[in-house]
Every structure is written in structure tokens, then in C-alpha cells.
Amino acid sequence: MKSVLPVMTVVGAVLLFWLVAVVPMNMHLVADQAQRDGVSVVPETPVERQAYSGIGLSLRNLHLVPRTYDFVRPRLPAPQQVAREMYATIFEKKITSKRSLVYHGWVTLAPTLLGFFIGTGLGILLAVGIVYSRVMDRSVMPWAIVSQTIPILALAPMVIVVLGAMGIQGLFPKSLIAAYLSFFPVVVGMVKGLRSPDAIQLDLLRTYHASNRQGFWALRLPASTPYLFASLKIGISASLIGTIVAELPTGAKAGFGARMLVGDQYGQPLVSWAALFAAALTAAALVGLFSVMERVTLRRMGMRTA
Amino acid sequence: MIWASAALMVWAFGWWVNVRLANGPMSENAGVKVLIPAIFGLTLVIVWEFLVVGFEVNPVILPAPSAIVTRLLAEGPRLWADFHQTIIKGAMTGYVVGGLAALGIAILADRSAFLTRGILPVGSFMAALPIVGIAPIFVKWFGSDWESKAAVVAVMVFFPILVNTVAGLRDTTVMQRDLMRTYGAGYWPTLFKLRLPAAMPFMFNGLKIATTLALIGAIVAEFFGSPTVGMGFRISTSFGQLALDMVWAEIVIAALAGSAFYGLMTLIETRVTFWHPSQR
Numbered sequence: 175m176k177s178v179l180p181v182m183t184v185v186g187a188v189l190l191f192w193l194v195a196v197v198p199m200n201m202h203l204v205a206d207q208a209q210r211d212g213v214s215v216v217p218e219t220p221v222e223r224q225a226y227s228g229i230g231l232s233l234r235n236l237h238l239v240p241r242t243y244d245f246v247r248p249r250l251p252a253p254q255q256v257a258r259e260m261y262a263t264i265f266e267k268k269i270t271s272k273r274s275l276v277y278h279g280w281v282t283l284a285p286t287l288l289g290f291f292i293g294t295g296l297g298i299l300l301a302v303g304i305v306y307s308r309v310m311d312r313s314v315m316p317w318a319i320v321s322q323t324i325p326i327l328a329l330a331p332m333v334i335v336v337l338g339a340m341g342i343q344g345l346f347p348k349s350l351i352a353a354y355l356s357f358f359p360v361v362v363g364m365v366k367g368l369r370s371p372d373a374i375q376l377d378l379l380r381t382y383h384a385s386n387r388q389g390f391w392a393l394r395l396p397a398s399t400p401y402l403f404a405s406l407k408i409g410i411s412a413s414l415i416g417t418i419v420a421e422l423p424t425g426a427k428a429g430f431g432a433r434m435l436v437g438d439q440y441g442q443p444l445v446s447w448a449a450l451f452a453a454a455l456t457a458a459a460l461v462g463l464f465s466v467m468e469r470v471t472l473r474r475m476g477m478r479t480a
Numbered sequence: 481m482i483w484a485s486a487a488l489m490v491w492a493f494g495w496w497v498n499v500r501l502a503n504g505p506m507s508e509n510a511g512v513k514v515l516i517p518a519i520f521g522l523t524l525v526i527v528w529e530f531l532v533v534g535f536e537v538n539p540v541i542l543p544a545p546s547a548i549v550t551r552l553l554a555e556g557p558r559l560w561a562d563f564h565q566t567i568i569k570g571a572m573t574g575y576v577v578g579g580l581a582a583l584g585i586a587i588l589a590d591r592s593a594f595l596t597r598g599i600l601p602v603g604s605f606m607a608a609l610p611i612v613g614i615a616p617i618f619v620k621w622f623g624s625d626w627e628s629k630a631a632v633v634a635v636m637v638f639f640p641i642l643v644n645t646v647a648g649l650r651d652t653t654v655m656q657r658d659l660m661r662t663y664g665a666g667y668w669p670t671l672f673k674l675r676l677p678a679a680m681p682f683m684f685n686g687l688k689i690a691t692t693l694a695l696i697g698a699i700v701a702e703f704f705g706s707p708t709v710g711m712g713f714r715i716s717t718s719f720g721q722l723a724l725d726m727v728w729a730e731i732v733i734a735a736l737a738g739s740a741f742y743g744l745m746t747l748i749e750t751r752v753t754f755w756h757p758s759q760r
Contacts, residue, residue, distance in 0.1 A: 316517040324738045
């Protein structure tokens with residue numbers, strides 16, 4: 175709780191910077207519009223105005239500053255415009271409406287969660303295989319590590335189109351990407367976790383004549399829990415980002431990614447920005463959920479948060 | 481069917497060799513440690529080739545590895561131009577700008593314990609967000625050439641590097657700082673001789689995470705507008721022309737570039753943080 179005030183300060187500073195930046199970013203567009211509305215603008219023609227920077231033009235046209243905060247198609251919308259758009263599309267539209275962000279959020283969230291569960295499940299299984307099989311450790315583990323350095327995410331849209339061409343559509347292609355992206359962090363984290371017990375602890379179990387299976391359930395699996403949660407938090411945000419990127423350039427009709435693109439293409443920046451912030455809030459909520467689960471689980475297991 | 485059973489046999493043989501190698505007397509040998517994953521990867525590629533040829537998979541869905549290699553060799557100059565545009569101009573510029581900005585902000589914030597406490601949670605929160613969504617907006621702001629890609633990359637790499645640097649700068653003990661004080665060292669000598677070196681392992685952690693992000697940002701941003709060169713541009717247009725072997729050739733380049741970039745940072749890390757327990 176001690177960090178509430180510092181966090182608020184940092185957030186406040188970012189908001190302040192944003193508020194200040196709105197004026198020069200939008201000034202050229204606002205000046206053009208104001209001139210059409212018959213308001214006096216210095217310098218008088220758009221060509222002359224191009225010679226000035228956003229800041230220079232703002233200083234010469236201080237009377238236009240309020241208009242930059244309430245412009246219909248801003249280059250950089252003001253925070254309250256984004257907030258209003260989000261409120262309108264989240265609370266004031268019916269959930270089934272195509273313009274409701276809740277609807278688009280669910281379109282993105284459903285494949286994310288499905289893929290995340292598949293990827294996590296398979297990841298844990300592979301990690302167990304790697305820990306208990308020397309061959310798998312030696313042949314698969316290096317690839318699992320290398321695969322983390324490859325920008326797979328950038329290829330997500332292609333996967334969607336290829337699967338679409340094969341006649342597979344809907345939830346599954348996006349889930350596949352979400353699963354892939356959460357898979358390797360979980361594998362790497364779980365392998366580390368399952369190997370985290372000390373030699374002395376493993377030896378103790380051996381003196382008890384515990385079998386491999388008992389050793390797994392009684393020692394390795396509990397010991398891996400903090401690592402699992404760390405991987406889950408990375409995995410869920412990677413899954414969500416993967417789903418959004420997959421929706422971005424493929425002409426998807428619904429979802430956060432599609433909303434961002436639609437706003438961009440049809441000159442409705444507010445739609446893009448609202449979708450961007452809604453996606454950010456969703457990611458934050460998912461990571462936050464796992465943080466809470468982590469804290470509760472580890473406390474009940476008598477461990478401290480890693 | 482012959483191809484499918486050949487694929488199965490190759491797979492079985494590769495696995496058998498690996499079982500022998502991994503459980504054999506040579507398994508701790510450094511060469512064998514590289515050989516085993518190499519055999520595993522090679523078997524996968526051969527199985528892929530055999531299955532594509534055997535089942536006559538349409539190259540529009542999945543090209544054979546041999547076709548991809550042919551493309552790689554035939555399109556050398558064009559692939560190099562794409563690499564130069566996307567990786568060197570876009571990703572590298574953004575990476576350096578974002579990294580320097582993060583370092584600067586981290587050092588500024590570090591002067592106040594209050595700001596540090598605020599930046600750490602906000603920064604790690606931002607690092608988990610889908611920042612790549614700003615790509616369409618930035619392409620609109622900065623035009624479609626590499627500047628917009630560099631801007632997207634700079635924002636994406638900023639937060640992981642910032643968080644790790646801030647955390648690293650806190651990683652000196654009271655004892656070490658007291659020692660610097662007894663030497664009469666002021667703020668700047670302490671920063672350069674004690675705290676920045678002590679922060680290096682953390683910073684490299686952030687820098688390594690950021691390598692992949694940089695490539696992702698540069699490629700994805702090109703989907704929203706680019707000159708007629710660049711890896712993202714080539715991927716999306718070749719895709720439109722159903723030249724899947726070209727798409728895969730770019731994927732191979734991206735994978736190699738990603739691993740090489742990461743490897744380079746690891747190499748620099750081992751040189752710079754040779755004193756750290758994890759490197760000894």
C-alpha cells in the first residue's frame with residue numbers, strides 16, 4: 175500500500191504529458207477546421223501553416239487550444255475523449271451490439287483463454303517429459319529456448335489466413351496462436367521449476383524409498399508452483415497479444431484487433447484508441463487475476479511470493 | 481504411402497540415434513550436446529519434406545523445405561534489401577533509441593526513491609500490455625517509411641529495459657555504498673563505478689527480452705503501410721501472390737535474425753558481466 179502515492183504520481187505525470195501533447199499534435203488539423211468555420215487563424219493559408227511546427231502554431235493560435243481537446247478526428251485524442259468513447263461503447267451499448275466493446279472483448283478473450291489452457295496443459299506435459307527423459311531434454315529443450323528468440327508473433331496473421339484457406343475458421347485458428355505463444359514460456363518455466371528442488375531434498379526422498387511418481391507429486395510439483403505462476407502470467411499476456419495481432423491485418427470482423435484497424439482505416443481514431451485501452455485493461459485484469467491466485471495459492475502452501 | 485512410411489522410418493531412426501547418444505558414454509561431450517538437437521531438427525525437416533511430397537500438399541498451404549531453400553538462395557539480394565530495411569533501419573534504430581531513453585529515465589528516476597517506487601509497478605504493468613496495437617496509429621503519425629517502425633519498436637522495448645534498469649540500480653548493498661562514501665566518491669563516480677556495473681545483469685535481462693520485441697514490432701508495423709521493401713511488406717504481399725515459399729524464406733530470415741540478435745546480446749553480456757555468479 176506504501177506505493178499507491180508514487181504510482182499515482184507516475185500515472186499523473188504520464189497523463190499530464192499526454193494532455194500537453196494533445197495541443198501541438200492536433201493543432202494543424204484544428205486550425206484547418208477553424209478556418210473553414212470562419213475563425214481567424216494566423217498564418218492564413220494551410221500551406222503557410224505547414225512551415226510551422228505543432229508547438230509554433232499553437233503559440234500563435236492560443237485561442238484555438240480548447241478546440242484541440244474536443245476535435246472529432248484528432249491525431250491524438252484527449253484522455254477524456256477516449257474515456258467517454260470507452261464508457262459509451264462498454265456501458266451504453268447492448269452487449270450483443272456490433273459496436274459494443276464488451277462484444278469485441280469477448281470475441282478476443284474466448285480464443286485467448288481456450289488457447290492459453292491448451293498451451294499451458296501441453297507445456298506442463300512436455301516439461302514433465304523433459305525432466306524425466308534425458309533424450310527429450312537434450313533434443314527438445316534447446317529448441318524450446320531458441321524458439322523464444324524468434325518473432326513468431328509477427329506471423330500470426332499468416333497462420334490465420336492459411337488455416338482459413340484450409341476451411342478452418344472461427345475460434346480455432348486464433349486459439350492455435352494463443353496456445354503456441356503460451357506454450358514455450360510454460361515449458362521453460364516448468365522445467366526450471368520441476369528441477370528446483372535441491373539435491374539434498376531429492377536424496378531425502380530416495381532414502382525414504384520414494385518412487386519417481388511419489389517424488390513428482392510430493393516434491394517436484396509443489397516446488398514448481400512459484401515458477402508455474404510466473405510462466406502463467408507471461409503466457410496469458412503473450413496469448414492475448416497473439417490473438418490481437420492475429421486479428422489486426424487479416425480483415426477480421428470482430429475483436430479488439432479488428433476494432434483498432436477499423437478505427438484506423440475509416441478515420442475514427444477514437445474507436446482505435448478505445449479498443450487499445452480496452453485491450454490494455456483486459457491484459458491488466460488477466461495478469462492481475464493470476465497475481466491474486468498466485469498470492470493466495472502460495473500463502474496456503476506456506477511459500478512466499480517468488 | 482511409401483513417402484509416409486519413409487518419413488516414419490526417418491523419424492524412428494533419428495530418435496533411436498538420439499536415444500543412443502543421450503544415454504551413451506559421450507552424452508556430456510560438448511559436441512554431442514549440439515549434435516542431438518541438430519539431429520532432432522534435421523529429422524523434423526526431412527519428415528516435413530517427405531510428408532509434403534508424399535501427400536502432394538498444395539504449395540499454397542505448405543511448401544516443402546527444399547522449395548524454401550531454393551527461394552532463399554535465388555532471392556538473396558531482395559531478402560537482403562528487406563533485412564536491411566526492417567531489421568537494421570527499423571528494429572535496430574528503435575532498439576537503440578528505446579534503450580537509451582529507458583536508461584536515461586531510469587537514471588533520472590533513480591535519484592528519488594519515491595519515483596522508483598512508482599515507476600517499477602507502472603513499468604512492469606506496461607510491459608505486459610499489447611503495445612503492438614499502437615502500430616497503426618504510429619504509421620499514420622510518422623509516415624510509412626522506417627521511422628514509424630523505429631518508433632513502434634522504441635516504445636515496445638522501452639518498458640522491459642526501464643523496469644530492469646531501475647530494479648538493477650537498486651541492487652547495491654548498504655555496505656557497498658558506504659564503502660564508496662568512505663572513498664569520498666560523489667554521486668556520479670558512485671553511479672559509474674558501482675551502481676551501473678551492478679545493474680548490468682538486470683539490464684541485459686531486459687535487453688535480451690527486448691530483442692524479440694524489436695523484431696516483432698518492426699515486422700508487424702509494416703503490415704499497416706510500408707515502402708515496397710521490408711520483411712513485413714514482403715510477407716504480406718508474397719502471401720497475397722500465394723508465393724508461400726517466399727513467405728517461409730522471410731520467416732527463416734526472421735528466425736535467424738532473432739536468434740543472432742539474442743545471441744549477440746548474450747555474448748556482450750558474458751563479456752560485460754564476467755564477474756557475476758551466473759557467468760562464472
